[in-house]
Amino acid sequence: MTIKARKKFAQHWLRSEEALNQIVTAANLQKSDRILEIGPGTGILTQRLLPFVQSVVAVEIDRDLCRLLVKKLGKIDNLLLLQGDFLSLELDTLLANFSNFQQPNKVVANIPYNITGPILEKLLGTITQPAVPGFDLIVLLVQKEVAQRLYAKPSCRAFGALSVRVQYLAECELICD
Template sequence: MTVNKSTQSRSQFRPNKRFGQHWLRSEIALNQIVAAAQLTSSDRILEIGPGTGILTRRLLPLVESLVAVEIDRNLCQKLTQKLGKEDNFLLLQGDFLKLNLTELLESFPSFQQPNKIVANIPYNITGPILEKLLGKISQPATTAYQSIVLLVQQEVGERLTASPGTKAYGALSLRVQYLASCELIYHVPAKAFSPPPKVDSVVIRLHPRTISEPADNPRLLDSLIKLGFANRRKMLRNNLSSVIAPDDLIQLLEQLNLNSQSRAENLSLEDWIKLSNLIGCRSI
């Protein structure tokens, strides 16, 4: 990871497939992203993958500071040329998944820890980025952002915001919803990008939170969710048989007023937490 201060020619850069780059061109979509962030002049923004800076330029006049992390060295040179003179802009070159932002910012006293994230992230690393921002059920992230606004693949956005009983509802839904409230803001068609990806996209907004009634054993909850969705066609009493005997699980489901033939997607987050607590008590 390096701080990029170099300049380069004004030539246009083509999207790099290796980094999953697609340039967002839609003014409507860009405005929707900015609006979803609900920015104030005191906000400190983290932007992951600023690309050519088309979103960055809209954000900078609205906020106190913006820290951008870009892995592509050529794009860093272009961004430095365009925005390097902005006092509230700090560009870091490196892999967001590997860098320690808190430690890096200690070298830049004018830039405090960001309180919001606004980004059009690479779709091929959406999962790892979400995990770094939110943490895991068993180990939530220590840095709590006020809000996270991301442009993601439509299928992923639908899974993150899915409700019990729907096709999109799964382990990812539960793991993220345990750590944050999630809402789908705006649909962005593939034609809004250059080059257009093979899928449509959506703008989502996450509000990291500490759940009011967390699981007694978060690690057990995470494990049960993984097992529960291992085979969506099977009932929970079969998928969780390695943890609890089917007859015992049926008793617990009935205790929670849940159908004994329930499948993983039939249980809400609250149901999963209660079931995890009951199974945990039996194993003590």
Template structure:
């Protein structure tokens, strides 16, 4: 296999090679791989993470878009019985349909990925789904190496400037852990910003939002104008005074902004508004859909730099 210095990066694919041994070990440790695991690896790159995970698991399915890197990966790992490489764009690839009769590699239960910054949102959406349409076959755990700023938004707590719609959407679907920071110098070439490892553990979603689609669009509305109070952002669907009464009943400060209330309170607010709509038609279902009909994963608050790869 070619040495790291001989592997040319392709900026169009936002490639930066991870060279930090400690970062690689932290990813493996966070994934807690065992011989019972079938792991999906997104973006194996030069195979530095593949090399560490492969001996630990029952099966490893790696998805790589770069044809030249695929040739290198096949050369090194192609004869391993528990390794399968799929060449293509993960966002466009139906992994399960590609596996065919390879039963050993089906139904992956864990994910490890070092993903380009500029497609972080779409990849997380494909892995977790959305509030309105969650992944029906959730993974046990998802370990991602992503831009530090995005990681901080994902794990943010209410009341901080980093808490936003992205936070609510991801934390509704998964328990989120900030594992560690990975400095820019851990890559070659170094990106302009630091990265971080996060671990997502998909939740059991029963008995949460009574109407997930309603919650999805409510969150989008609630963060529609940053730094504005909820009663201003939501006035297109409910009178300010009525919302104030509802917020007080839920023990939420009537002057709260979207970033001031946690996921559990967002769910309670959504359930209460939905129930009021049923009781007195004060809130018609279509009033929310008219305000915003986009239930796609919203990563508009992600400021991306050039990405990276293993």
């Protein structure tokens, strides 16, 4: 089954072995970790995570990719694949239906670039919307320009509202260029 990236979902496939290694290293995976992966795509990052953690809850909006992942990965006890839009899911309510899966404590994801802001808002919270609770660490692969804005200091040209909000709510670190 050949799958093409869909523009409407801002899909891009993670292929770089170096980037995969940097993401996995930055996640500091422990056997007790429960990972949330947003947009697993073709499953390359998912496959890297599964052997090292207690569980992975992967949320994929694309039905075709979900079918591909089921075919590619098969039945794996520590993987819960959910088809749906992460931004509209109530994760804690949803996970209550799956007794083997607890609330994730880390997010590790190669997220769709066009919804980076809304994903960050859901993970970190806003004035009107509380954060999804319980994350010890969030490792996201984002566009270089977005990473520069997230990490920017007040004297930098890229510094803005997103920089202030993210840096107020979390420690921000660049792990690769």
